[in-house]
Amino acid sequence: MPLDSSEAGRTYDVIVVGNGSLGLSLGLTLAREGLRVAVLGAPHRPWAASSAAGAMIGVFGEVTDPLLTNDYGRTKLDWAYQASKLWPDWLAQLSPDSDGRDLLTADGTVMLLNAVGVPGIDDDNYKAIRNTLLSYDEKFEDVDPSELEWIDAEATARPVQAMFIPSEHSVNASELLVRLESAFTAAGGTLIPELATRVDQRGDRVRGVELESGTVLCSDDVVLAAGAASQAVLDTVPELAARIPRLVSGYGVSALVETKDASNPRSVIRTPNRAFACGLHVVPRGNGQVYVGATNTLSMDPLETPPVADVLFLMNCANRQVHRGLAESGFRNILVGNRPVSLDGMPLLGATELDGLWMMTGTYRDGLTLSPLLAREMAALIRGEETSVDLTMFQPVRPPIQPFTRDEVVAAAVMHMLATGYEDGWNLPVEWPSTIEHHLREAYTRTADELDPTYTPPPEVLASLRVFPTLTKALREYYTASHLR
Numbered sequence: 001m002p003l004d005s006s007e008a009g010r011t012y013d014v015i016v017v018g019n020g021s022l023g024l025s026l027g028l029t030l031a032r033e034g035l036r037v038a039v040l041g042a043p044h045r046p047w048a049a050s051s052a053a054g055a056m057i058g059v060f061g062e063v064t065d066p067l068l069t070n071d072y073g074r075t076k077l078d079w080a081y082q083a084s085k086l087w088p089d090w091l092a093q094l095s096p097d098s099d100g101r102d103l104l105t106a107d108g109t110v111m112l113l114n115a116v117g118v119p120g121i122d123d124d125n126y127k128a129i130r131n132t133l134l135s136y137d138e139k140f141e142d143v144d145p146s147e148l149e150w151i152d153a154e155a156t157a158r159p160v161q162a163m164f165i166p167s168e169h170s171v172n173a174s175e176l177l178v179r180l181e182s183a184f185t186a187a188g189g190t191l192i193p194e195l196a197t198r199v200d201q202r203g204d205r206v207r208g209v210e211l212e213s214g215t216v217l218c219s220d221d222v223v224l225a226a227g228a229a230s231q232a233v234l235d236t237v238p239e240l241a242a243r244i245p246r247l248v249s250g251y252g253v254s255a256l257v258e259t260k261d262a263s264n265p266r267s268v269i270r271t272p273n274r275a276f277a278c279g280l281h282v283v284p285r286g287n288g289q290v291y292v293g294a295t296n297t298l299s300m301d302p303l304e305t306p307p308v309a310d311v312l313f314l315m316n317c318a319n320r321q322v323h324r325g326l327a328e329s330g331f332r333n334i335l336v337g338n339r340p341v342s343l344d345g346m347p348l349l350g351a352t353e354l355d356g357l358w359m360m361t362g363t364y365r366d367g368l369t370l371s372p373l374l375a376r377e378m379a380a381l382i383r384g385e386e387t388s389v390d391l392t393m394f395q396p397v398r399p400p401i402q403p404f405t406r407d408e409v410v411a412a413a414v415m416h417m418l419a420t421g422y423e424d425g426w427n428l429p430v431e432w433p434s435t436i437e438h439h440l441r442e443a444y445t446r447t448a449d450e451l452d453p454t455y456t457p458p459p460e461v462l463a464s465l466r467v468f469p470t471l472t473k474a475l476r477e478y479y480t481a482s483h484l485r
Contacts, residue, residue: 010218011217011218012036012038012190012218012219013036013037013219013220014030014035014036014037014221014222014382015040015219015221015222016030016040016225017196017222017226017233018041018224018225018229018230018361019039019040019042019048019181019191020049020051020226020227020367021173021176021367021371022361022368022370022371022374023039023041023225024180024184025180025372025375026223026374026378027184028180028183028375029376030189030383031187031189036188036190037188037190038190038191038192038217038219039189039191039192040196040209040211040217040226041193041194041195041226042193042195043193045177046302047227047229047249048338049227049228049337049367050176050177050367051177052254052336052337053293053337054173054254054268054281054291054293055170055171056281056283057087057169057170058109058369059084059167060129060133060136060138060168061109061129061165061168061268061270061272061279062080062278062365063077063129064124064125064128065124065128066404066412068132069403070404071403072346072393072403075393076366077132079373079374079389080369081136083372083373084167084369088100091103091104091171093183094176094179095179103176103179105170105283105284106169106170106265106267106268106283107169107266107267108164108165108167108168108268109169109267109268109269110148110151110162110164110265110267110268110269110270111126111129111162111164111165111270111272112145112151112159112161112162112321113126113159113162113272114153114158114159114271115156115157115158116320116422116423117422118274118418118419118422120415121272121274121275121415121416122271122419125273126161126272130163133165138165139165139166139167140163141163141166143164145158149266150263150265150269150323151269151322151323152322153321153322154319154320154321156320157320157321164267170283170284172285173368192211194211195211195229197211197212197232198233198236199233199234199354200216200218201237201354204354204355205355205356206219206221206222206354206355207219209222219356220356221356222356222358223359224357224358224359225359225361227247227302227338228248228249228338228339228340228341229302229338230340234359240352240354240397242477242481243353243397244348244359245342245343245398245478246474247340247361247362248298248300248461248471248474249298249302249303249338249340250296250297250338250339250364251297251298251303251339252278252295252296252297252339253295253307253310253334253336254292254293254295254335255291255314255315255331255333255334256285256289256290256291256292256331256334257289257291257326257331258289258330258332259289259325260330261325262288263288264284264287264288265284266284267284268281268282268284269281269282269283269322274416274423275416275420275423276416276417276420277294277295278293278294280293280318280321280322280423281293281294282318282322292314292315292318292326294317294318295310295314296339298460298471299338299468300471300474303336304336306335306336307336311334315327316424317423339365340363340364341364341460341461343400343461343475343478344401344457345458345460345461346401347361347362347366347394348361348362348394349362349391349395350394350395350396351381351396352396352397353397358378359396360378362394373389376388378391399482400455400457400478400482402455404456406445406448406456409448409456409457409458409462410441410445410456410462412459413440413444413462413463414437414440416459416460416463417463418436418437418440421433421436444462444463447466448462451479452475452476452479455479455482
């Protein structure tokens, strides 16, 4: 039900700020429980991650070797695994005339270890994926790279190992959002096509939100689920915002491509996560179209348009590493999405110190995959019911989460930065990378030491500090507030 003049000042049981996969999933779950719910957001979702996503329901494909070394990473892996088991029923509930499988665009995932990768990242992550599949007793099949269908890589970027994971699918992200909206309004929810600009509060309690138009909507419970754009609304409560890891954008560029010969791979094709990003991936979309994605770059503010340099890098990688025919194919669309990245790299889930203000963001690359699970758990929290998983590990108001030592963070930042060069096809004298590695290690260590004696940001944040002085300022302010607790 769109907003009309009669909605101004209306009171809701819950207001959800954000109309991406997480916000709509939470709104739908609450509306189905009989609550009066409003979901806010511009219809074209200018900064969303969901609408530009390849929408891989990836659990094991997202595994990295460092993820398995600490409780935070293992918890996120377990949540993703639980969420993957919810997806079949979740899709069926969104598709009253089918079982929801028509939303799937791929039959499983082919994971590649190719010659472009570097030993400390690609090799280790590929092994970690394989070992984790074994530990969860999930089916997979080692595949001879020379027998892979559709793949036609450049010789210097050819796959050297491959495995097929039959349970890792993808969904059509744009159609998923359409069906979430339809299901939400059918359940009695209200879609409001405006952005929230301010948290309305009285004392230490939420009263609602103010919209761009100046309209104030009333509710005792407001959930910030607008991805990276949640930060602008949170900043209207500055004393609270100072004690929560700030959100920045991990923007990614993607392209929808019409293949020259109208062919599609049957499955998702991807590499392990590397070079600060989610691995190169090509996702079938049917009708001779493929989705190509890979990039991840931090930015203080969400982007609305894709940078040309990122598009060139992305398509060069896909053309070299997956299918040389992509160079002769045509663009159907070029997109940019903004993943919500907190300054400690971990999700922001649950209640804040302002009564009635909740956060459901900071999920980085996992938001869409986790959406059925997090919607269920956040709905239970808001209703004061017992949850099935413990979200308190990622409560928003917290000191920085530090799963790795400073030396480990610096080593990872150096390795991923070098991996970016290798993937970009740099051509250097053989002894230069070791020299670059030495100087990067010194530079990153000095940056971390100057930033704070105790806390160290995640590798991708540390590597971005020289580019964004405002990011350094934001980290120092958050660390200072954390030390004062």
